[in-house]
Amino acid sequence: MIESLASYVSFLSYRYLAYTTTLKSMLSQLKSFSLLFALVLGPAFLGMVLLLFLGLGKIVDSHAEPAYGAKIAVVYLLLESVMLWAMASAIKNSQNRTFQRSLYKSFWRVSADCKLLLLSNAWLIASLLIAIDLSLKQWLQVPHFMLFMLLQWLCGVFVLYRPRTLFYSLLLSSVLVLLPVSLSPLQYYLGFVAIFGCSILLPPVRISHKLKVHSLALFWLSYFIQHSWNLIWRAAILVACLFALLQLIAVRNDFSDLLQAVAFSVCVLLTSSLQFDCLAVFQKYRLFFQSNNQDKPFYRSQFLPSFIFFAVALILVISMLGTKMIYFFIGAVWCVLQQYLAQKKPAQFALVWFFITIGIVLLA
Amino acid sequence: MIEINNLNKRFASAHVFENYSKLLQSKRVCLQAANGKGKTTLLMMLAGLEKPQSGQVLYNNEALKSPQNDVSIASDRIALPDFLTARQVIELSCKALKKDMPEQLITGFNFTEHLNTRFSALSSGNQKKCQLITAFLKQAPFLLLDEPSAALDQTSIQFLLTLLDGYLNDKPNGQVIITSHEPEVFIQHGFECTAL
Numbered sequence: 014m015i016e017s018l019a020s021y022v023s024f025l026s027y028r029y030l031a032y033t034t035t036l037k038s039m040l041s042q043l044k045s046f047s048l049l050f051a052l053v054l055g056p057a058f059l060g061m062v063l064l065l066f067l068g069l070g071k072i073v074d075s076h077a078e079p080a081y082g083a084k085i086a087v088v089y090l091l092l093e094s095v096m097l098w099a100m101a102s103a104i105k106n107s108q109n110r111t112f113q114r115s116l117y118k119s120f121w122r123v124s125a126d127c128k129l130l131l132l133s134n135a136w137l138i139a140s141l142l143i144a145i146d147l148s149l150k151q152w153l154q155v156p157h158f159m160l161f162m163l164l165q166w167l168c169g170v171f172v173l174y175r176p177r178t179l180f181y182s183l184l185l186s187s188v189l190v191l192l193p194v195s196l197s198p199l200q201y202y203l204g205f206v207a208i209f210g211c212s213i214l215l216p217p218v219r220i221s222h223k224l225k226v227h228s229l230a231l232f233w234l235s236y237f238i239q240h241s242w243n244l245i246w247r248a249a250i251l252v253a254c255l256f257a258l259l260q261l262i263a264v265r266n267d268f269s270d271l272l273q274a275v276a277f278s279v280c281v282l283l284t285s286s287l288q289f290d291c292l293a294v295f296q297k298y299r300l301f302f303q304s305n306n307q308d309k310p311f312y313r314s315q316f317l318p319s320f321i322f323f324a325v326a327l328i329l330v331i332s333m334l335g336t337k338m339i340y341f342f343i344g345a346v347w348c349v350l351q352q353y354l355a356q357k358k359p360a361q362f363a364l365v366w367f368f369i370t371i372g373i374v375l376l377a
Numbered sequence: 378m379i380e381i382n383n384l385n386k387r388f389a390s391a392h393v394f395e396n397y398s399k400l401l402q403s404k405r406v407c408l409q410a411a412n413g414k415g416k417t418t419l420l421m422m423l424a425g426l427e428k429p430q431s432g433q434v435l436y437n438n439e440a441l442k443s444p445q446n447d448v449s450i451a452s453d454r455i456a457l458p459d460f461l462t463a464r465q466v467i468e469l470s471c472k473a474l475k476k477d478m479p480e481q482l483i484t485g486f487n488f489t490e491h492l493n494t495r496f497s498a499l500s501s502g503n504q505k506k507c508q509l510i511t512a513f514l515k516q517a518p519f520l521l522l523d524e525p526s527a528a529l530d531q532t533s534i535q536f537l538l539t540l541l542d543g544y545l546n547d548k549p550n551g552q553v554i555i556t557s558h559e560p561e562v563f564i565q566h567g568f569e570c571t572a573l
Contacts, residue, residue: 222493226465227472232458239460300426300455304445305473305515 024117028106028125032132035103064257065136069143073158075198083190083201086161088253090168091183093136095246097172104129105173130169137165160202167209181212229307229314236294237318243290244322247283251326254279255333262334273337274377276330277344278370284323285351285362291315292356316352323348343373378402379423379519379552384432386418393418394429403569404545406554410573416556417454419573420521423554424450436519437550444519451505451512452523459497463488463507466496470511482510485536502528513540518551520544525555526562538566 068085075082097104105126106113113122131137140162147155171179185208189201196204221238224231237244258272295315302311327341347369354362384397393415410416421427423434425444433440441447457466471478483489486506491499496507505528512522526534541563545551557563560570 221460222462222495224465226461226469232461232469235461235465236458297456298458300421301457302473303426304424304450304455305470305511306443306445307473308445 021121024121025125025128028129031106031109032103032129035106035108036100039099039103065139066143069139072161073143073147073155075157079196079198079201080190082198083196083205084256086164086202086205087183087186087190088256089136090164090186091249092253093134093165094168094172094179094183095249096136097130097133097169098176098242098246100133101172104133126173130173134165134169137162137169140165155198157198157202160199160206164202164205164209171209175213177217178209178212178215181215182209185212229310230317233291233314233318240290243287247287247322251279251283251329255329259333270337270377271374273330273334273340274373275370276334277340277347278366278373280323280326280330281344281348281351282366284319284326284348285355285366287319287322288316288352288355289359291318319348319352378437379554380435380438381419381423382433382435384422384429384434386415386422386427386429386432394432397432399573401552401554401571403571404552405541405563405566405568406552407560407563407568407570408554408556408573409558409560409570410556414573416573417452417523420450420452420523420554420556421454423519424448424521426450426455447517448519448521449512449515449517450521450523451508451525452521453508454523455508457496457504457507457511460495462493462495463499463503464492466507467492467510467514470514474515476514476516479510479514482513482540485540486510486533500528502530502533505529506533509537513544516548518548520551520553522553522555524557526557526559534562538562542566 068089072082072086072089075085102108140158144158144162147158152159167182168179171182186205189204189208221235224235224238226232226235255276258276262269262272292315295311299308299311302308323345327344331341351362351366354365379401381397381399381401384394385392386394386397408416408419418427422429423444425441425448434444436444436447458469461469467478467483470476483492486509488503488506488510491503491506494503496504499507505525509522509525512520525537529537541553544553553568555563555568560568564570
């Protein structure tokens with residue numbers, strides 16, 4: 014018994030070491046973006062933490078506007094999933110999963126996964142802090158918050174073990190909040206739990222294997238179907254930002270121009286940073302296309318995903334915020350400039366984006 | 378005939394080729410050298426996929442601006458899109474080279490049942506078959522194969538040899554250059570071994 018406990022403790026130590034090592038390695042890969050993080054996230058960090066709790070407050074107290082609270086909840090779950098997705102390999106120690114299987118009991122693996130998942134889930138920890146602060150009377154008034162925490166936990170579990178189910182769950186939950194129906198907060202969250210449960214039963218859809226890859230456009234489409242993470246996290250952040258800006262405009266309409274400029278700036282950042290991923294793909298497969306006499310078309314095609322993403326993001330920005338045409342043209346030229354920098358001078362990418370953002374915000 | 382004159386190639390501070398000159402005259406050549414001596418690098422340069430720091434390569438006494446138009450190559454150094462299925466990789470090559478699906482090559486290499494497998498999930502032998510299929514598909518005058526028999530099963534090696542036997546029949550100015558650490562089987566099929 015004691016021996017088994019000692020083995021379990023040593024297994025946990027190994028997993029924790031693997032977790033911290035992978036996280037350090039991931040952070041070192043982000044060194045080239047360190048300036049961007051320092052410039053953008055540094056000053057906004059406290060604001061973001063406050064925003065996190067403010068949003069949770071809206072979810073807890075959503076009796077006046079249940080649909081609004083439910084929308085915030087879905088955005089929260091989406092962002093939480095994106096963050097956990099980025100950390101999934103560190104949490105699971107995916108690289109050495111077979112090694113773990115060969116030595117340790119499956120229960121130990123799952124137990125270690127759950128512990129590290131909880132440790133990594135800042136969103137759930139924030140909810141737990143609020144939950145602890147609630148009295149029994151308050152709990153009885155907001156039973157849906159318990160379901161929300163369950164959903165937060167399920168998001169993490171799905172990220173680790175059933176990513177496809179998570180995709181279905183979030184997609185169907187988004188549909189539910191967009192439906193023009195009037196539901197109570199509890200009904201919304203029961204609906205989400207039902208959706209999360211039923212999504213487990215949905216079969217996988219393999220589109221990419223059935224595609225006939227006859228062109229470079231279809232090559233990129235196949236790539237992004239299989240590496241959808243690159244688009245999903247950008248889309249999630251864009252939607253969350255637009256949602257937040259929309260709320261700010263509703264409160265302070267006099268800042269509308271400034272907030273539109275911020276929206277465009279985020280849009281350009283997310284779009285042009287996609288070029289880093291496309292450049293990596295281009296460099297990896299360049300020789301294959303060159304050997305097929307397709308080097309120039311392939312070079313040109315690497316800009317296609319960013320332009321399509323930019324077009325879709327623009328439509329989203331315009332449809333949600335409405336906007337001046339001048340931003341459209343500035344945004345397009347700016348996006349091309351950022352793409353050029355991502356391609357040729359990545360070290361200057363963040364700095365240029367930051368100063369242009371400041372310039373546009375001051376002009377607005 | 379391929380003539381290499383004063384070729385210089387280095388990676389960082391390591392000189393792989395220093396004023397290297399070589400005349401590859403035989404129609405079927407098997408290059409031999411120890412690991413890390415630059416066989417693959419040389420093939421990549423001959424195919425126009427890697428640039429030397431200096432030097433010249435003549436193809437039938439002619440310097441080609443875009444050698445990749447006249448050279449077909451199969452090498453592990455060329456990463457095929459591993460997120461696509463083997464069928465999609467071959468289709469993509471067919472479209473680029475304006476060729477039909479090479480059913481004979483696929484059947485000959487017993488590759489049909491692996492067509493719908495993602496390239497990254499193929500065994501090393503099947504990945505090699507996929508490389509060879511896309512290389513033979515091009516039907517370029519110069520064919521360069523880097524370790525073509527490595528990881529292949531015996532049936533596939535026999536089919537490869539049949540293909541190599543007939544490859545130059547309709548290419549009077551063509552040439553086949555391979556690298557191999559097990560050249561005996563290729564020597565039996567008319568390949569002339571030469572040190573790098």
